Amino acid sequence: MTDKLKIALALLASSALAPTATAQSVPGTLRDSTATPEQRARDIVSRMTLEEKARQLGHTAPAIPRLGVPEYNWWNEGLHGVARAGIATVFPQAIGMAATWDTALLNRVGATVSTEFRAKFLERRLPDGGSEFYRGLTVWSPNINIFRDPRWGRGQETYGEDPYLSGRLGIAYIDGLQGTDPRFSKVIATSKHFAVHSGPESNRHREDVYPSAYDLEDTYLPAFRATVTEGKVQSVMCVYNAVNGVPGCASTMLMEDTLRQSWGFKGYVVSDCGAAANIYRPDALHYTKTAPEGIALGIKAGMDLICGDYRNNMTTDADSIVTAVNTGLLPQATVDRALERLFVARVRLGLFDAKLPFADITAKDYDTPANHAVSRKIAEESMVLLKNEGGLLPIKGEPRTIAVIGPNADSVDALVGNYYGTPSRPVTVLDGIRARYPNAKVVHVQGTGLIGPAEVPVPDDALCVDAACSTKGLKVEYFAGANLDGSMTGSETTANARLEWRGDRETSARWTGTLVAPESGEYGFRFASENGYRVFVGDKLVVDDWGVGDAPSILSGTITLEKGRRYPIRIEGVQRGARSTQQLVWSVPSAAGDQALAAAKSADLVVFVGGLSARIEGEEMKVQAPGFAGGDRTSLDLPAPQQALLEQLNATGKPLVLVLMNGSALAVNWADKNVPAIVEAWYPGGEGGHAVAGLLAGDFSPAGRLPVTFYKSATQLPAFSDYSMKGRTYRYFSGEALYPFGHGLSYTSFAYAAPSLSTTRVGADGKVDVSVAVRNIGARDGDEVVQLYVSHPRARNGLIRSLARFERVHLKKGETRQVTFTLDARALSLVDAKGVRRLTPGPVKLWIGGGQPVTRAGLPIAAGSAADLTVVGQAVLPR
Known part of the structure; x- marks a missing residue:
């Protein structure tokens, strides 16, 4: 066979027509486009063995070649753009999109995101026509849980605290994702997490929530009801926690009585990742004694698809399903019912047709200039002007010198929030200001970190491959396994500035070398990574955040070093998904805000860009700092290091603008009294820096509105673990808010x-x-x-x-x-x-x-x- 023929056959195998290659030999009606989706699903399920059926009920559904069923991975994230599949257009985090109060624009974003999902699917479609991790068409978004308490780290994923606003925005996004074709779904959206789920993160696998009948109907269910009855969402995700004593993924009350009987839902229910195992795990809800009992209970109650999780080695309980059927715990007809719902979904995506629908979409239709324009538009609409005393904004004239200070000023983390894709050309606030004011002198000083000293990349001249420091850099070894196991796939010498992975997901690496301390004192170390890591200096394990979950961390550790001394250094990291850039960062003993104050004193305008990031608020994470716990917060205040620097900057007397980048409310009481202008920018996406700079310059009049209440203090709220709505959100909070739900200023009246x-x-x-x-x-x-x-x-x-x-x-x-x-x-x-x-x-x-x-x-x-x-x-x- 010639090379050209091999290439031609490979291209054919990966094309949209690949499934037709064996169409003539496939039995039944699966590929008969004249039959209904229900007929096609019923027929293919009837031809499977019990073992095949069990494996198809997991998110990593394997191929069944004899039946012409390709491999399919159901796990895909699309909260505010295609996530974890490499380069993609990154839109503002969901809470930011909610601040637009613009359903038409959110629908447009959804349509853009679904086009990028189709493109990503085509770009890496498997030879049998199937999909791999994060490259499929079943999208586990939107998150329409009610953001009942600002301390919840995952509230950034929601559309805020109001049931009606959440429902309307959820419908708009779902309509954009799923499309308007009467026969095919562009992608399948998922309303999650059903239901009554909003922290605490530290206890989410064990939490048993008892909402009153009133709160359930008045607050927790309306947005879900709207996305099902009006939005026609085709998938719903059940929760980790228990509701009224029953695990959410085994709740007949939620999945059968409410979802299917009362609301008429016809789609499929997928478990949150690891939630099926929570039914029986001793360290979780432990509702049943054995896995087969738990899985049988869940599927009988209405759970159709099991998502595994890193916490339980990604198990999808196929063996438990087989055991449950063979021992009489689970009727095979109930298994068939779940499978038919799943195959109806795949049929409606066009995955078994001779020609894929939406043929005008190509594998290159992502990260396009047009999509970037949509991202910039919604970022601009998401900006909320909280305060503008004396009309400081918009900026008058052209400042000669602008000091841009703060931990989020040049931070990509602060653009993307959590569950994100990789922006190809991220525009930080610093980038945006420099682009908007090309003739100004723009001075940037970080000044402080989010929750500690400012962290910067370890300079190349401080790292050596060998003890004698004859060669600069680090030696890196790559492993096929996720725990520095498996075969070593390669090694090289690399500088610290950008450490890139070789390989794809479920890989790991070890960097070794020598560190030379430039001064004496206490250093902080962190590996700026998307997944778990460890850093060793000398014989000390300085920081260990190997972890098991998805959330990136900002966990750092400290060690005292002597100037000029050489220390062995070792960094270990794990990679999951298509995220690759790693960087060793440190804080040095002499790090302080002095440079920031000097920059402010010499400037005509000071812009302090602070707040939070998804490295300190998010999903089950390690954060060791006052005011934070397990991804959640215990305080609503601006972190102390930022507050201290902000007060020092204000004391210079220079015009000062505070730009907040965060996914939840902040109690910036001091700033409200002392800083003349405050902008809430959320996590504004890949074009966010342009949006912030445009607002400051007056290129548009801000009109974003708060989708959550900004309280004065966490002490105004009931206990975080209390799911009663009494005293929460603008609907039940009788105290005085710092900024109320719906608040936002304008440059006009x-x-x-x-x-x-x-x-x-x-x-x-x-x-x-x-x-x-x-x-x-x-x-x-x-x-x-x-x-x-x-x-x-x-x-x-x-x-x-x-x-x-x-x-x-x-x-x-x-x-x-x-x-x-x-x-x-x-x-x-x-x-x-x-x-x-x-x-x-x-x-x-x-x-x-x-x-x-x-x-x-x-x-x-x-x-x-x-x-x-x-x-x-x-x-x-x-x-």
């Missing part, structure tokens, strides 16, 4: 006329049209987020008000727009103590404006107007 109602007496259908004229009375064009809130003076259970409708509108200077909302029975309903949703006769107060009708000292009330109506009809609404 708006005025509202009195609302016009189609009726003031509402019947059993709850229908009333509410119209209001909104006018831009400011000096420039801008967006306004029109928010309609409903409150019931006779409401029990402490409900203050609820968001009922919203719309983001663009108004030119002097323009007036009539905005109309239609309310229905669900929008005007109340939930009783038994969890029954009712339209109840009584008075209702409406507020329509650019925020809530609340204020505090120093914070003006949002423009808006009120109206009253009376509900005279009554009705019991469906669950």
Whole structure:
């Protein structure tokens, strides 16, 4: 066979037509496009052995060549772009996208992300037509859990604290992901984590949550219901924790009674990764004594697909399924039901058709200029101007010198949040300011780290391959196994500046050499990695964050070194997925904020870029610092090292802007009183630096609105582990917030006329049209987020008000727009103590404006107007 023929055959095998190669020999109707998806799924399942069926119920579903079933990996992440599959367009973190309050734009993002998923699938499609890890078309997003408490590290993945806002944004993203083709799904979206899940991270595999019937119906379920009944999401993910004494992935109440019977869900349920094993694991929920008992219980309750996890060696319990069937614990018909749901999904993705749908998408349709433009647009819309005293912003004229200071100023981590792809050309805030002000002198000094001293890459001249320091760099050895085991796949000498992996996922490496200390004192060491690592200096293990999960860490360790002395150094790291760049960083004894203060004193403008990152707030992580615990937070304050430097910078008297980059609320009380301008930028994605710089310069008028309450302190909240909604979120919090839900300032001003109602007496259908004229009375064009809130003076259970409708509108200077909302029975309903949703006769107060009708000292009330109506009809609404 010639080389050209070999290449041609390889290209054919990896093409979109690859599955047709054996189509004639495949029995049954799996590849018969004239049959219904249900018929095709039922037929292929009927031809499998029990062992084959069991293996297909795991996220790493193997090929069945005799039946023409290709390998398929169900695990794919798409929270705010294609994640963990290499280069991709990175959009703002979900909480940032929520701050746009723009459903149309979020739908556009979803459509862009699904195109990139199709492209990534084509780029690495397996020869049999299947997919590998993170390269499939079943997307485990969006996360629509309610961000009930700002201490939760994974709240950044959500659309905020409000059930209605979360539901509408979830529907928009799902519609964009799944597409509008009546026959095929572009990708399959997943509403997660169903249900009642929001920390603490440290106990999520053992937590047993007992929400009241009221809170369940009023807060925890509405967004899920909306994405199922209206968004037609095709997949739902069940939770790690137990709900009312039963593991979420074994809950008939959740998966059968609520999801399928009440809401009519027709898709499949996938376990959170490792959640199926939580049913029986002794160190988790331990609801059953054995694995077969637990897995049988889960599948009978409605769990269709088992995702394994690093914590349990990625097991998908195939042997337990076989045992459960053979011992009578699990009917084979129930296994078949789950499998048919899974194969219906694969059929609807077009994976068994002779020609893939969406043929206009190619393997190169990701990370494109057009997609970057969408990322920049939504980053701009996500920016929330929290404070602007004296009109410091937008920046007037062209500053000669700008000092850009802080741990997030030049941080890619602060752009991407968690569950992210790799931006090809990430634009940090520093990059954005330099691009926007090319004629200014832009001075950058980190000044401090997020939770400790500033960390910088260990310089090349401090590292040597040998003890004599005759050769600079480090020796690196690569291993095929994830624990420095398996065969060694190669070695080389490399500089520290960028240490790159060779290989793909489930590999590891060891770097060795000599470190020369440039000064005496205490050093901090960390390996800036995407996965687990260890650092040894001399005979001391300085830091150990080998870990077992997905979350990157910022864990560092300290050691005292002597100037000029040479120390053996060893770094060990593990890699999972297509993430490759590693870097050894340190803090040196002389690190302090002196350079930052000097830069500020010589500048015309100081921009401090601080906050958090997904290295210190996130999913089950090790963080050793005051205010943090296991990925969650115990304090809402700006970390102490940042706060100290911010106060010193402010004391210079130079104009100061605070830019916050974080995934959850921060109690920046001191800054609110002392810093003239504060911007909330979230984790704004690959184009985030351009968005921040554009806001500072006034290239657009900010219109983002907070999707969460910014409290003054964690002491204003109930215990984190308490899932009662009493005292939480704007709907039940009666105290004074630092910045309320829905808050956000603009560079222009708006005025509202009195609302016009189609009726003031509402019947059993709850229908009333509410119209209001909104006018831009400011000096420039801008967006306004029109928010309609409903409150019931006779409401029990402490409900203050609820968001009922919203719309983001663009108004030119002097323009007036009539905005109309239609309310229905669900929008005007109340939930009783038994969890029954009712339209109840009584008075209702409406507020329509650019925020809530609340204020505090120093914070003006949002423009808006009120109206009253009376509900005279009554009705019991469906669950």
